[in-house]
Amino acid sequence: GLAFVDTPGVGGLGQPHLSATLGLLPDADALLMVSDTSQEFTAPELTFIRQAVEICPVATIVATKADLYPHWREIVAANSAHLQRARVTTPVTPVSSALRTHALALNDKELNDESNFPAIIKFLTDKVLSRENDRIKDEVVTEIHAAAEHLMLAVSTELAAINxxxxxxxxxxxxxxxxxxxxxxxxxxxxxxxxxxxxxxxxxxxxxxxxxxxxxxxxxxxxxxxxxxxxxxxxxxxxxxxxxxxxxxxxxxxxxxxxxxxxxxxxxxxxxxxxxxxxxxxxxxxxxxxxxxxxxxxxxxxxxSEPIRAGHKVITGMRGSYGGMVMFGMLTSLAGLGMFNPLSLGAGLVLGRKAYKEDMENRMLRVxxxxxxxxxxxxxxxxxxxxxxxxxxxxxxxxxxxxxxxxxxxxxxxxxxxxxxxxxxxxxIEAGERDNRVRELERQLNILRQVVDNAVKLTPALAQ
Missing domain, CATH: 1.20.120 (Four Helix Bundle (Hemerythrin (Met), subunit A))
Known part of the structure; x- marks a missing residue:
């Protein structure tokens, strides 16, 4: 059977789950990357696909909701172009779960084909299940091949020594x-x-x-x-x-x-x-x-730190301007002018602006x-x-x-x-036993050679 693991999404503005998802891939036999056809691949999605297929090369990209978006064909074509530029050969399979649901309810084969779910089933059957069966077969055949070669070494050396x-x-x-x-x-x-x-x-x-x-x-x-x-x-x-x-x-x-x-x-x-x-x-x-x-x-x-509010800005400016007005007002009062006059007000505005600017700069450095x-x-x-x-x-x-x-x-x-x-x-070995032993060794060697030849035929990679 098949065991599916639904991992967190990796295509949003932030993707803290990407590393956790990537860490699950080494134990996976295949990858189904799901992305709907509302938009083209985002940069995080492309990055994840590039990394994922290097760890789990058996993969397909499922473009969902093809029934919902009328321009899904253009999106699929654009995504295929993105993958080609990234040198990723993973195919894109557009599907519609709504059509699949209706097809199962109505037992409609044509509608089921239109949903394109048979393509996913074919991928799972041909690329996942059969690949797992092939992997097990290759491991068994490789073990048999190695054992036969080691046995051939003992048989062939004994036969050479007798002959x-x-x-x-x-x-x-x-x-x-x-x-x-x-x-x-x-x-x-x-x-x-x-x-x-x-x-x-x-x-x-x-x-x-x-x-x-x-x-x-x-x-x-x-x-x-x-x-x-x-x-x-x-x-x-x-x-x-x-x-x-x-x-x-x-x-x-x-x-x-x-x-x-x-x-x-x-x-x-x-x-x-x-x-x-x-x-x-x-x-x-x-x-x-x-x-x-x-x-x-x-x-x-x-x-x-919170964003500064308008009230804080006003208070900071007033605090600086008040000290400036008082200081210059006292100086100008010696010349016979009032505490609040154009000079003291102007100085208050200048010093208030300076105090406000310094406070903003210090706050920005702190933030x-x-x-x-x-x-x-x-x-x-x-x-x-x-x-x-x-x-x-x-x-x-x-x-x-x-x-x-x-x-x-x-x-x-x-x-x-x-x-x-x-x-x-x-x-x-005695001379009388020599012929019988030679025949027995030749029989064993012939059987082992057949085993090795059949193993190579079943798994061509062994020939290398």
Missing amino acids: DPDTIEHIKAELERKKDDAQNALQQNALWQQVLGDGIADLTADVDHDLRNRFRNITAHTERIIDGCDPTQHWAEIGAELENVVATAVGDNFVWAHQRAEALAAEVARNFVEAGLDSVELAEIKARDMGGGLGEFNPVARLE RGEAKMNVRRFVDDVSFAVGKESRDRLRNIQRHLRDHYRGIANQITRSLNESLQATMAAAQ
């Missing part, structure tokens, strides 16, 4: 060499393990530096925005944009780390082969092996400082949580690669030990 007794010493020497190579690969100081350790250390440092660099740029950009406006008037927009770009940066960092981990797995495999082991299965780095703990972030803290502190606190909280999760993911990758290649080395060592024992037994 050509003069080459027994040469065969034993070759098997001993391969056995030593396999055992050397199991040592803690093996080259591939050094490459793995150094690669993980470099990857951890690079991923951490990439994340810090993204956050530094985000913080600097947000602070420039704060310096150019009154944060109390635009804090909601600033906070939404900050949550948006931080979530995007975390997602990009996660995807980049996954790609680098795959490259590291290939590099370790090359060194493993260079250590002398012939048949090495490349470790598959699944996104779920990296963990998916990109939890939901707490939103940006509220700005405590902007508080806004920047909230931004830095939010980015620091996200960096602290994501940094820990990132290090945990990379440690899981290291353990996964280490266990994978250790298992291969152990398996090869066992096969070589069995081959050595078979070779030594072949050297001691």
Whole structure:
């Protein structure tokens, strides 16, 4: 059966749920991205689609409410163009749930086809269910293929030793060499393990530096925005944009780390082969092996300062102007003028304006400082949580690669030990038993070859 997970939306003004949604994708076999046909993709939606298909490539975009908006065809075409420019090959499937409901109620096949729901069912059947069945089949066939090849090694070496007794010493020497190579690969100081350790250390440092660099740029950009406006008037927009770009940066960092981990797995495999082991299965780095703990972030803290009101502006101006009028009124009263005269009133207006301007500037500096502190606190909280999760993911990758290649080395060592024992037994076989043993080994070898050939036919990737 199928299990569906309905995640929070990611296309609004702020998308604090994007990271949580992205963290669920490693455990998903397929992605259904739902976006109605009322408008074209937003920038957050395109960003999410780009990140999501790199982690979960089996995906389709469901354009809903095709019955509600008469221009849905233009919207679908525009969205397809956006995806093409972003180099995303995910198809767009327009559907109408209203038509689907009527079709089921009326048992109308034509109306059901018009709703385009059969396209979604076909996607789930062909791309999800059959893909899961194919994956299980490939895993079983691969295991059978590997077991047959290891058995062929023991049978073929024993058969060669019986057919050509003069080459027994040469065969034993070759098997001993391969056995030593396999055992050397199991040592803690093996080259591939050094490459793995150094690669993980470099990857951890690079991923951490990439994340810090993204956050530094985000913080600097947000602070420039704060310096150019009154944060109390635009804090909601600033906070939404900050949550948006931080979530995007975390997602990009996660995807980049996954790609680098795959490259590291290939590099370790090359060194493993260079250590002398012939048949090495490349470790598959699944996104779920990296963990998916990109939890939901707490939103940006509220700005405590409130927008200044007209009454406060009037009181601030009056406070400054009153002191100016009194001071200049007392000076001009010595010259025989009254306390309130044109000079004292003018001085009061000038000083009142100056006091008002200074108060506004001080207040703006204080508000902007508080806004920047909230931004830095939010980015620091996200960096602290994501940094820990990132290090945990990379440690899981290291353990996964280490266990994978250790298992291969152990398996090869066992096969070589069995081959050595078979070779030594072949050297001691009596002449009368030789023909019977040759026939039995040839029969076994023929069966194993058929198993290997059939496995390759069922899974062509094994031929590589």
